[in-house]
Amino acid sequence: MKFISTKDNLLYAIQTVQKAVSPKSLLPILSGILFKAYDNTLIVRATDLELGIECFLPVKVIETGEIVLPSKYIIDIIRRLPDTVIEFESNDYLNSITIKYKNSQANIHGFAADEFPMLPPLNDGFTFLISTSIFKKMLRQTIFATGTDENRPVFTGIHFQILEQEFKMVATDTHRLAMITEHLPLIKQELPGIIVPGKTLSELLKILNSTQDEEIKITVTENQIFFLLNEINIISRLIKGQYPNYHHVIPKDIIAKIKIKLSDFIQSVERASLLSSSISQHIRIDCENSDFIVISSNNEAGHIYEEIPVFFEGEALQIYFNSKYLMDALKAVDSEEIYLELSGPINPCLLRTEDRNYLSILLPVRP
Amino acid sequence: MKFISTKDNLLYAIQTVQKAVSPKSLLPILSGILFKAYDNTLIVRATDLELGIECFLPVKVIETGEIVLPSKYIIDIIRRLPDTVIEFESNDYLNSITIKYKNSQANIHGFAADEFPMLPPLNDGFTFLISTSIFKKMLRQTIFATGTDENRPVFTGIHFQILEQEFKMVATDTHRLAMITEHLPLIKQELPGIIVPGKTLSELLKILNSTQDEEIKITVTENQIFFLLNEINIISRLIKGQYPNYHHVIPKDIIAKIKIKLSDFIQSVERASLLSSSISQHIRIDCENSDFIVISSNNEAGHIYEEIPVFFEGEALQIYFNSKYLMDALKAVDSEEIYLELSGPINPCLLRTEDRNYLSILLPVRP
Numbered sequence: 001m002k003f004i005s006t007k008d009n010l011l012y013a014i015q016t017v018q019k020a021v022s023p024k025s026l027l028p029i030l031s032g033i034l035f036k037a038y039d040n041t042l043i044v045r046a047t048d049l050e051l052g053i054e055c056f057l058p059v060k061v062i063e064t065g066e067i068v069l070p071s072k073y074i075i076d077i078i079r080r081l082p083d084t085v086i087e088f089e090s091n092d093y094l095n096s097i098t099i100k101y102k103n104s105q106a107n108i109h110g111f112a113a114d115e116f117p118m119l120p121p122l123n124d125g126f127t128f129l130i131s132t133s134i135f136k137k138m139l140r141q142t143i144f145a146t147g148t149d150e151n152r153p154v155f156t157g158i159h160f161q162i163l164e165q166e167f168k169m170v171a172t173d174t175h176r177l178a179m180i181t182e183h184l185p186l187i188k189q190e191l192p193g194i195i196v197p198g199k200t201l202s203e204l205l206k207i208l209n210s211t212q213d214e215e216i217k218i219t220v221t222e223n224q225i226f227f228l229l230n231e232i233n234i235i236s237r238l239i240k241g242q243y244p245n246y247h248h249v250i251p252k253d254i255i256a257k258i259k260i261k262l263s264d265f266i267q268s269v270e271r272a273s274l275l276s277s278s279i280s281q282h283i284r285i286d287c288e289n290s291d292f293i294v295i296s297s298n299n300e301a302g303h304i305y306e307e308i309p310v311f312f313e314g315e316a317l318q319i320y321f322n323s324k325y326l327m328d329a330l331k332a333v334d335s336e337e338i339y340l341e342l343s344g345p346i347n348p349c350l351l352r353t354e355d356r357n358y359l360s361i362l363l364p365v366r367p
Numbered sequence: 368m369k370f371i372s373t374k375d376n377l378l379y380a381i382q383t384v385q386k387a388v389s390p391k392s393l394l395p396i397l398s399g400i401l402f403k404a405y406d407n408t409l410i411v412r413a414t415d416l417e418l419g420i421e422c423f424l425p426v427k428v429i430e431t432g433e434i435v436l437p438s439k440y441i442i443d444i445i446r447r448l449p450d451t452v453i454e455f456e457s458n459d460y461l462n463s464i465t466i467k468y469k470n471s472q473a474n475i476h477g478f479a480a481d482e483f484p485m486l487p488p489l490n491d492g493f494t495f496l497i498s499t500s501i502f503k504k505m506l507r508q509t510i511f512a513t514g515t516d517e518n519r520p521v522f523t524g525i526h527f528q529i530l531e532q533e534f535k536m537v538a539t540d541t542h543r544l545a546m547i548t549e550h551l552p553l554i555k556q557e558l559p560g561i562i563v564p565g566k567t568l569s570e571l572l573k574i575l576n577s578t579q580d581e582e583i584k585i586t587v588t589e590n591q592i593f594f595l596l597n598e599i600n601i602i603s604r605l606i607k608g609q610y611p612n613y614h615h616v617i618p619k620d621i622i623a624k625i626k627i628k629l630s631d632f633i634q635s636v637e638r639a640s641l642l643s644s645s646i647s648q649h650i651r652i653d654c655e656n657s658d659f660i661v662i663s664s665n666n667e668a669g670h671i672y673e674e675i676p677v678f679f680e681g682e683a684l685q686i687y688f689n690s691k692y693l694m695d696a697l698k699a700v701d702s703e704e705i706y707l708e709l710s711g712p713i714n715p716c717l718l719r720t721e722d723r724n725y726l727s728i729l730l731p732v733r734p
Binding site: 070072073076077080081082096102103104105106107108109267268270271274275292300301302303304305306307 | 437439440443444447448449463469470471472473474475476634635637638641642659667668669670671672673674
């Protein structure tokens with residue numbers, strides 16, 4: 001293999017696929033990145049067997065071929081190369097590559113590419129297009145509520161469902177739940193319900209934040225999901241299992257409603273959390289029949305009392321939250337005002353936007 | 368004590384003095400910051416008994432007084448206050464303070480101020496003024512060579528000396544040495560030689576980077592050094608002991624001289640260090656009687672070969688350096704070109720600027 005590329009293009013591709021590298025894998029080759037040159041295109045690819053990312057780059061190919069190079073070294077070296085034309089030439093007998101720049105060169109040992117796992121082929125499946133900005137917003141507003149416990153895999157993913165042109169994402173770790181619905185009038189088919197790994201979506205979100213693509217093409221097959229951008233493909237396994245029936249946790253017997261300015265609420269909760277106990281992280285919200293609520297907390301260092309103007313209707317009550325969980329839920333909201341619907345001091349609390357397209361549910365804690 | 372201040376002024380003062388807070392001190396009060404209000408001035412002060420920093424702020428004082436507040440909480444709370452007028456009122460009986468903003472308030476427990484250590488008074492001593500930019504440059508170019516071994520305290524400081532209007536700073540950890548000399552024609556007296564703690568100077572450098580002061584007033588007494596800025600005073604103990612005679616380590620029998628572009632050199636050493644052995648961190652420099660030198664390194668992952676154009680005269684030789692130490696020395700240099708003077712493959716290497724005002728000495732390592 002032999003090709004010529006600029007530093008910046010190559011660095012972008014490597015940094016993109018790096019997110020799928022598995023540095024601690026039992027298979028050493030998975031700590032590497034595949035480089036495959038053909039037809040004046042370079043494919044740069046990494047996979048940890050669950051998530052695969054590949055990036056397509058236009059380069060000047062002098063000799064086709066492929067090699068796997070250790071991600072740790074190749075990223076650091078390419079990052080520090082001068083901004084000049086760089087020549088890559090592999091030695092297929094030694095499984096090494098020579099990188100030539102100016103009068104200098106680096107030589108890195110790699111692996112034979114034929115041992116590198118293939119990515120699953122893109123078969124026919126349920127395919128739809130979605131605007132990148134809508135998709136990013138949906139991910140941002142739900143991903144915080146995914147769990148991290150690998151023993152309960154269904155909770156580590158986001159549930160995707162399309163019914164009657166409504167695309168719905170749901171995430172829950174059982175302590176909290178976030179749900180967003182977007183109307184997509186161009187989608188005629190239905191997607192019965194799949195669970196996409198949170199790790200995949202969090203890496204995808206980072207990639208989408210650094211691309212210019214306006215649309216993303218999504219294909220769902222029996223076991224995989226494919227996210228196709230102009231120059232980047234992301235392939236992930238789906239999580240198997242039955243997603244819990246979340247409809248019954250959405251509180252219905254609302255006894256108090258609060259409408260509140262989101263930025264005021266966030267700043268007050270942030271301050272109150274500074275003086276919440278380091279173990280329980282509890283903060284207290286006092287809702288009276290009046291035009292403000294009080295958020296308070298105390299620990300050995302002192303206490304904080306925050307008064308925030310609200311629109312309030314319903315029964316007076318006191319409710320305790322884990323301040324970190326409450327902050328996560330508030331920071332995911334994308335509107336100026338937020339509605340809190342309370343069903344009692346130890347019953348689930350509903351946070352929602354005015355149009356109800358976004359809602360999140362938070363379990364209070366006991367005082 | 369009762370005063371009114373804006374958030375930003377107070378935050379700046381607290382963040383400035385925070386560098387002298389001793390969070391893990393056996394004396395709990397030293398984890399606190401002193402606030403003292405009098406004459407429409409607020410003094411904010413912290414000390415770890417070796418270094419003291421105080422900041423003077425114009426505030427509206429309603430009632431004079433003083434209190435010590437735990438730095439951990441007070442910094443976080445003030446950082447998150449709204450940008451509004453803030454009222455502070457202490458309760459001297461409870462040793463606590465109430466911070467009022469909008470309709471909210473925080474109450475923090477503190478300590479009685481009379482238990483807080485006094486800073487030493489500014490007695491008569493050797494006093495001189497120096498331009499902040501020159502002083503910062505001198506610190507930046509030497510501080511990297513100070514040691515960290517508390518069992519050999521003289522090596523943890525920078526040696527200051529003024530003789531015949533030449534201000535000289537020297538730092539060495541015995542593996543390397545950095546020395547800078549500035550001509551200060553306005554200083555008529557002489558300073559025989561003191562050792563200023565590296566920690567003090569590193570905090571001072573951060574403070575100088577965030578102030579607008581053009582001059583700094585330095586006073587040296589028997590055991591202390593005072594750095595006086597417009598609104599900030601920094602007081603530090605001096606390190607006792609005899610500074611080593613460093614003159615004899617400056618190499619004299621030079622067998623080869625190299626003139627090299629600093630940025631080229633730094634980039635090549637940076638790349639070569641990526642493939643130096645993670646244990647030894649050695650890189651090799653080959654100097655031939657030619658117009659370039661070669662920097663190379665290798666480890667289990669591969670090898671790097673860097674050719675850099677130079678102006679060379681003298682004997683050919685191969686020399687090995689610890690790449691981190693070489694990088695530290697190069698990054699401290701403040702000129703476009705650097706001169707290397709070699710006295711043999713295992714003898715000290717001299718790095719200097721053209722005017723010889725700055726020099727640093729680096730011990731090679733054995734291959």
